[in-house]
Amino acid sequence: MSHPKRLKMMQQLMDKHQLKAIVLSSPTSQHYVSGYKAITYSRPLFYVHSQKESAFIVPGLEEEHARHVARVDRVIVYYEHPEQAHQGTNPVTSLLSYLQASVPVGKLGVEFNAVSIKVAKALIEAGWELVDVSDDLLGARVVKDAEELDLLRSAGKMVSLAVRASLEAVAPGVTELEIDQQGHRAALEEVSRLYPNTIAAVNAMTPSGVVRTVMPHVYSNTRRLEKGDILIHTHHVVLNGYIAECERTCFSREASDRQKEAFSVMLAAQQAAFDTIKAGVPMCDVDLAARAVIQKAGFGDYAIHRTGHSMGLDIHEPPFFRFDEKALLQEGMVFTVEPGFYVPGLGGFRHSDTVIITKDGYELVTNVASDLESMIL
Incomplete structure (x- = not known):
């Protein structure tokens, strides 16, 4: 499936569930949609798809990789070294800040089989209604192109x-x-x-x-x-x-x-x-x-x-x-x-x-x- 077709699939998911945006936590889903898969270890990454744009929130050591490979409109970076700490050091805070600045509060698609309880709790407390899109994403991958x-x-x-x-x-x-x-x-x-x-x-x-x-x-x-x-x-x-x-x-x-x-x-x-x-x-x-x-x-x-x-x-x-x-x-x-x-x-x-x-x-x-x-x- 070409990248435009995968973006169309994401838009269809948003329409189906009346979502304001979709946040992907699974590295496999992120790879499927954007062509980019990081070696994550302990550092979370988030792919966000909204009506406005697509964005990746990544740690600093993945910045060059993401900018070079990921098919997204924006790459947002959080850091874990003091020289760039003023730009943000917490991945969940970076996700919330981006959503609050870019997407109206409402229904938010997430993968219940991948999103952490910590992230889900933070999103709910910020006013989002979480909708599971796990099965939809897995279903999109069943028949190969x-x-x-x-x-x-x-x-x-x-x-x-x-x-x-x-x-x-x-x-x-x-x-x-x-x-x-x-x-x-x-x-x-x-x-x-x-x-x-x-x-x-x-x-x-x-x-x-x-x-x-x-x-x-x-x-x-x-x-x-x-x-x-x-x-x-x-x-x-x-x-x-x-x-x-x-x-x-x-x-x-x-x-x-x-x-x-x-x-x-x-x-x-x-x-x-x-x-x-x-x-x-x-x-x-x-x-x-x-x-x-x-x-x-x-x-x-x-x-x-x-x-x-x-x-x-x-x-x-x-x-x-x-x-x-x-x-x-x-x-x-x-x-x-x-x-x-x-x-x-x-x-x-x-x-x-x-x-x-x-x-x-x-x-x-x-x-x-x-x-x-x-x-x-």
Whole structure:
């Protein structure tokens, strides 16, 4: 979606809720609307959209970044060093001062899922009536435009490269962190070659062994692989803010018969999900199709999460492939497909691939072998 279209979306939100202005606190929403995302740490930033103009309130160390990147009419700065303290040092005071000088008091759109209680309290005490626009903003991001889809396709190619490189490092004696590093290096070298002047990031985790793989989300550590270990390797690659995910369950040199059986069930569950996906299908049907395979094989009690989540500017975005999600799939949505189950004493089993929803099915944007033979390394 082009910047003018996103500004139009903000104006439509104001009209819908009869708002005087919208204040965005979420860095992701700020990025989506303005093209600017700061590394915030402890310093809050506020994006304000009104009938009159758009403005960013930023700390002094972000001033140059914001003026260079943010697509806004004004950048307002608060400082934390004495030389500029006379211009303001408090972000909430700066926000209130700007609103009181520029926007009539009335209904103010904020993100209830992001605004702090402290900021909300200050706005209410200043006379504003707060209206939640969280769901509206998330809803605007669900269907991706052509530019977003191209970025996600590129991220999909890079994350596939990262996973393939990491899997090549799997061997007894290698640490989980070393496996991650192999994929990081391959992806970042290729991103640097193919996409000059692009903001890129990588993230990975590789829990190994029957104990750690039944914990679906744990950081990699210095544990060294042993022959016969099971692993779940995850990689994310981010290109200009847009994220693709790929995960593979694999084995170091060998797998037990019971693990091979469970792996086959996981693979069949993912295929059942793939076979269900197309525009117009209720999202719950995708989850239920995968879950039926897992339940039939006797692993239902160990399938402890949904089958997938939307992807975009955040790793996990709504909506979800979940048993109670009745919304219909639409062309241009992007999801992970990752049914999994985690059996104590046996290990965890989960592949994940990123797909774009199409009229008649899906477009797979990740490309890594998934069969058992390829995953015994």
